[in-house]
Amino acid sequence: MSSYHLVEGDRFPPWQPKGRKYRQWMEDFENGDCKIRQSSLRLRDLDQTNWTICIIPKSLPLRETLLTRRVGGLPTEGNTGNQRPFYKKVSIRSNQEDTDDPALEWYGPQEDFVVVRAQDEPYISEISKAVYENSFSLDTLKYVFVTRLIDEDTKNCLNYYISSDREDLVYHSYEYTELQFDALLGTKIGKTVAYLLLGAFGQGVKRVRRIAVISEVGQDWDLRFDIEDVPQGDEFI
Structure with a gap:
């Protein structure tokens, strides 16, 4: 059906x-x-024996910088006068033995960056929510960018x-x-x-x-x- x-x-x-x-x-x-249903997942809920989480300062890549300029009003290092990285990268990987599976990548409006394997649980939508909520109030979410479609x-x-x-x-x-x-x-x-x-x-x-x-x-x-x-x-x- x-x-x-x-x-x-x-x-x-x-x-x-x-x-x-x-x-x-x-x-x-x-x-x-x-x-x-609404997800209560937070980053701290991910069992770190099964997941590797890395959060580091990261400048917005050129391609994503160009995309944000089309919107207008979104900050980048260039328009804030800040020489240090204005954004941060969040990388999440499943600790599985099989490392040949393709990874998925996407960027949120504040350069939150997630890498997960397609067959893993929880779902990508839940992890996206958890990554964004780790740094920002959900009410501030205005854009979702998806780059380099695969x-x-x-x-x-x-x-x-x-x-x-x-x-x-x-x-x-x-x-x-x-x-x-x-x-x-x-x-x-x-x-x-x-x-x-x-x-x-x-x-x-x-x-x-x-x-x-x-x-x-x-x-x-x-x-x-x-x-x-x-x-x-x-x-x-």
Whole structure:
């Protein structure tokens, strides 16, 4: 049985109906279909006999610096006058004997950096929440950057639908009202971000408002997810 439901007007199956489902879970605290519960995981909860955690000062890499400049207002060493690293790197690895499995990497808006193995528990969305909350209040989360995409499911969606719609695509953002937004949210990367918000805040509190796609010539895909409060009552859009 499929976990998503096609409706008339769906242009981007299977991703669009999946993304619509995740969007509805984030927006509606009464949606009983959502089984994602708030996560209480903290970094200190990770058993250090099974995990290696390293936190060090780290300057924002050039690629991520360029991405933050597109947003504006995010601090970097260059615009703060601080010669020391303004950010820090958080590395997390599972202490498994098999080291041949590919690692996943992603950056949060304050340069929190996580490396975990795809098959490990807890989930990546839970670890993302724990890493961010270790240094910042969850309420300050405004952006999630995903750089150098390696996930084939997300790349397939981008290659089949998004880039074919915009042959000149270098940077373009999609609002939550657009069909492409639901398609991107329905990818594995979009699902991870949706689960991050659901696990951190629960339903009806935070949602993804906008998804930006960046594709420089000859470079990998980058994504930016803009986060906002879920409007309440008459303010809901």
